[in-house]
Amino acid sequence: MARRTPPDRRDSILSAAREIFAANGFAGARMEDVAKRVGISKATLYLQFADKQALFRELIDWLIETSLPDAFPLTLADASASERLAIFAQEAAGKLADDDVAFLPRLVIGESGNFPELAKAWHDVAVSRVLTLIEGLVQQGIDRGEFRAVDPYLAARSVAGPLVLGVLWNTIFAPVGAEPMSLAALARSHVDILLHGLLQGETA
Amino acid sequence: MARRTPPDRRDSILSAAREIFAANGFAGARMEDVAKRVGISKATLYLQFADKQALFRELIDWLIETSLPDAFPLTLADASASERLAIFAQEAAGKLADDDVAFLPRLVIGESGNFPELAKAWHDVAVSRVLTLIEGLVQQGIDRGEFRAVDPYLAARSVAGPLVLGVLWNTIFAPVGAEPMSLAALARSHVDILLHGLLQGETA
Amino acid sequence: MARRTPPDRRDSILSAAREIFAANGFAGARMEDVAKRVGISKATLYLQFADKQALFRELIDWLIETSLPDAFPLTLADASASERLAIFAQEAAGKLADDDVAFLPRLVIGESGNFPELAKAWHDVAVSRVLTLIEGLVQQGIDRGEFRAVDPYLAARSVAGPLVLGVLWNTIFAPVGAEPMSLAALARSHVDILLHGLLQGETA
C-alpha cells in the first residue's frame, strides 16, 4: 500500500509538510515531524528533497500550482460586467474557502522576510494574475459604458481587498475564537456595495 | 515598571527586537542579534526579559500599545456619514503607511500558529476595535437614512479590506520588486467607489 | 573465489574502489560513489563485499598482490653489486612511476591510524621485502669486497629513501603545483652519489 509509488509518496510528503509548515512556520517546523506525519523516516524525506529549504520551496510551488492555475477561466462569458464581477467574486470566494488554499497566504506572508523569492513567486504566479484579471474586468465595464471611469488598478484592489481580509480572518482569527466569516456572504454583500454604492439616493 | 535601567534601555531593546523579529519571525530571530543591535550583551538582555518568548510577548504588547491606542478618536465629528467615512479612511491610510506599524500584520500573521494569543490580542485590541468602529459608522449612516440598509458587519469588511490588502502589498510584495501602492490614493478611490458604486447610471 | 559473477565484476569494483578510496580516504569514501563508478547499485556492491571495511581490506590485498608480487626477481643476475644496485634502482623507479602503484603509499599512510593491519600488511608484504632485498644486495657487495663495510640495514634505507620521497612528491605535491619529479633521473643520480660519494677527491 505504500511501497513503490514515488509520485504519491512525494505528494503525501508535501501534504504533510503543508500542515507542519503552516502550523509552525519555516524555522519552527521540524523535519522529523513532517516525516512522522507521513509515517516515514527522516532519511526517506531526504530521498525526495535535498534539504529543508528545498522541501519548503517545492511546497510553496506545489501549493501555488495546485491552487491557482486553472483559476477563473470564466472571464470569457459575454454577460454584463456586473454579472461577471459577481460571478468572479463568488468563484473566488469558493476557492479561497478551501482550507488547502487558505493557509498559503499565511505561510508566504509569514516567511516573506526569510524567503523573498517565495513572495515574488506568489505575487507573479497568483496575486498579480488575479488582480490583473480584475482590472481587465473593470476596464471592460468602463469601456462598455457600464461602469464609471474609475481607476481600474485601484478598483481592482477595492474588489479583492475584502476577500483577502476574509481569508486572513478565517485563517488567523477564527482559530482563536473569532466568529468565522462566510466568504460567500461577504462576496455577495461586497459586490452589491461595489456596484451600487452605499449611498441611499444613488440607487435608482 | 522598569527598575534602575532607564526605560530608554527597555525601549531600545524592544525597538531592536521589533526589527529582528519582523525580519526573521519568532523562531528565526536570534537573541544575539537583538543584543548586538542594541549594543549590549546577550546576558544583559536576559536581565530585562526572562526569555525569548517574554521578549516577544512584551514586544507585541508594546507595539499594540504604542501604535493603536490613540487610534481614530475622530469618531466624534458630527459630519455626514459619508464625510466621516472618508476622513476615517484617510486617517487609517495615514497610520498604516507608517513603517513602524505596517510590519505588525506580517509578524502576527506569521506567528499566529505558534502564538495564538498574539492573534487574539491583536484581534481584540486592534482589528476588532477598528472594525467595530467602522460598523458603527455604517450603522449611523443607515440610521440617518444616508446609507442603504446594508449589513454593517459585512460592509465594515468591505471598507477595511482594501486597506489591509494595501498594507500587505507594501510589506510583502514591494520589497520583492512590486510597485509600492499609495495607501492614500487607494483610500480615496475606494471610498469613492464604496459611496457611489461602480455603476454608471446610479450616480445622480 | 567469486561465484557466478565473473571475476571481471569483482575486479571492476575493486578498481573503482581504488579510485574512490585513494581520492577520499576510507572514512571519506562513500559506498554509493564506488557503486556509481562501477555502474551498479549499492545493494549489488553488498552482494560482493560484506561491508565497507571488507571492501577496503580486500582492495588493499588486491593492490599489494597486483603490484608487488613479481617485484624484482632480477636479483639473480651475477653482475657486480654496483651494477645490480643500479639496475634495481632503475626497475624500482619504473615500477613506482606507475600511477596504479603510486597512490598506495598515500592510502596506507593516511589510514594506518584506523587500520593498523594495513600498515602491517604493507610492511610485511611489500616494504620489508624490498628493504630486505636491498640489504642482501649491499651485504653481497660488502662480502665481495666491492662495498665498504657499512651497516646494510641502514644502507638499505639510504638506497630506498629518495625513491620513497620521489613517489610521495609526485603523489602529494605535484597535484598541487609542484614540478613532478622524474623517478628515473632521481634513481640515476642517487645511485651515482651512493656509489661514488659526493666528495671530489674520493672519486678515482
Next chain:
Amino acid sequence: MARRTPPDRRDSILSAAREIFAANGFAGARMEDVAKRVGISKATLYLQFADKQALFRELIDWLIETSLPDAFPLTLADASASERLAIFAQEAAGKLADDDVAFLPRLVIGESGNFPELAKAWHDVAVSRVLTLIEGLVQQGIDRGEFRAVDPYLAARSVAGPLVLGVLWNTIFAPVGAEPMSLAALARSHVDILLHGLLQGETA
C-alpha cells in the same frame, strides 16, 4: 584554572585536535572527541573554531608554524660543506624524532586528497624550504670544489629521502610491530655513505 585564558584554551584545543586527527584522519575524527579530550563541551569548541574544517586547517597551520619556522638557522657556519651536511642531518634527525612533528607528514599525506591546500602549504612552508636549503648546501660544496659536480636538485633529494623514510617508518610501521629506527643513527650512516660513497676503492 581554566576560565579566562583564550590563548591557552586555543592551544589546548589544537593540541587535542592534533591527537584526534592524527589518530583518525579528518573524516574519521569526531568533534566530540576533541572536546572531550580538552574537557570542554562541543559548543565551546565552536566558540573558537567556525567548523571542523577550520579547526583542521588551523591545526595544520599551527603545526607547521610551531615545528618548522626556526628550523635550521645553522646554515651560517663557515665550516666545510661536509661538516655542514653532517650537522644539518643531525639537527634534522633530532627535530624529526620529536613526536609532535613526526605525525604531521602522516596527517598531511593522508588528507592531501581532501585538502590540497594543506599539501601546498606544507610544501611551501616546510618541505620546499628544507630541500632548497640542502640544495644551497650542496651547491656551496660544489662551488668550493669540495663536492663533485652533481645535480644539486636531485642530490638534495638524495640527502633528505632517507630521513623521510625514517620518519614514516617510525610513524607507520613502528606502531604495528616493526623495530623503530634511530633517526640519528640513520643520519650518521647516510651522511657517511653520501660523502664517501659505497665503493671500496673510492675512499682514499
Next chain:
DNA sequence: CATGAATGAGACTTCATTCAT
C-alpha cells in the same frame, strides 16, 4: 549592572546497511 565564556538540548543532514520485489 554588565558580560565573556560556557553548555545542554536539539535540529539538520549523511551514509552504511538492509529488504522486498
Next chain:
DNA sequence: TATGAATGAAGTCTCATTCAT
C-alpha cells in the same frame, strides 16, 4: 542476481540560557 526504497545511528552545528567575575 539485481536494485530501488527505506532507515537507524551517528555526527555536525546552532542557540537559548546560565554563571562566575
